[in-house]
Amino acid sequence: MYTSSDNAARMDTTNKLRSKAATIGGSSAEDIPKNVAPPAQNKKSGLMLRVVSSVTLISFMLLTYAMGHLYYALFLLWCSFKCYFELIKINKIERKEAKIYLQSALEWYGPIGFCFYLTPYTLIRRVLVDNDSLNDFKNDHSLIYNIMFTHHSMICAMLLIFGLVLFTLSLEKGAYRYQFKRLGWQIVCTMVPISGGLFFGYYVFKGYFWVVLTNGSVMCNDIMAFVFGKTMGRTKLIALSPNKTVEGFVGGGISTVIFAIWVSG
Helix, strand or coil, rough: CCCCCHHHHHHHHHHHHHHHHHHHCCCCCCHHCCCCCHHHHHHHHHHHHHHHHHHHHHHHHHHHHHCCCHHHHHHHHHHHHHHHHHHHCCCHHHHHHCCCCHHHHHHHHHHHHHHHHHHHCCCCHHHHCCCCCCCCHHHHHHHHHHHHHHHHHHHHHHHHHHHHHHHHHHHCCCCCHHHHHHHHHHHHHHHHHHHHHHHHHHCCCCHHHHHHHHHHHHHHHHHHHHHHHHHHHHEEEECCCCCCCCHHHHHHHHHHHHHHHHHCC
């Protein structure tokens, strides 16, 4: 049986251990929050930031839409570059990146080179330039014509070789595995968004219907997934994005299909 003096000694020891732990943590025991819910103000500010950013992006999109096909195609290309730089941040280790020579140059070299490779097949197609009855682009701008069409394949091959040389020069001892993994990830991130932006830009010249269908579907999915997730979301979707829910994913998908059928009809 424990006596009152034993209990007092045990309580004193426990209090000392708690004080020591609080001192190591840099705060007192009373300052340590226990199961404190995030304030409602943070949620409201996050919602307001989302609304303002969405309205700004949609307004800028409509502005470029009104300016003409070329400006809207360039806007889509800019969006693809922004998407690329967001994707390559995944699994990026700043401590290792700081030691790698020419890493920033490689991050820009890939998408710019790939954009140059795809441009004659998307935005500036040779068949359209050669059959232009208003402008004799081949003779009036012979240098650009030769770069973009006549010697395009050879220039792309030289750019590829130069890129490999640049990557080889950037290799640092002890970081080979990380650098090759980053190179593979950068190639994937370059091919998907950059090609998407260029081909969507090409379809802009075929009619604004494709622009309204694709961009409208994306906006509808994002907005409705947010609405369904906030109102009915209960089941977490993936650990990578803890705010995403299965209900929001399903609701956004169904809403997008309905929107696409309505626009197409």
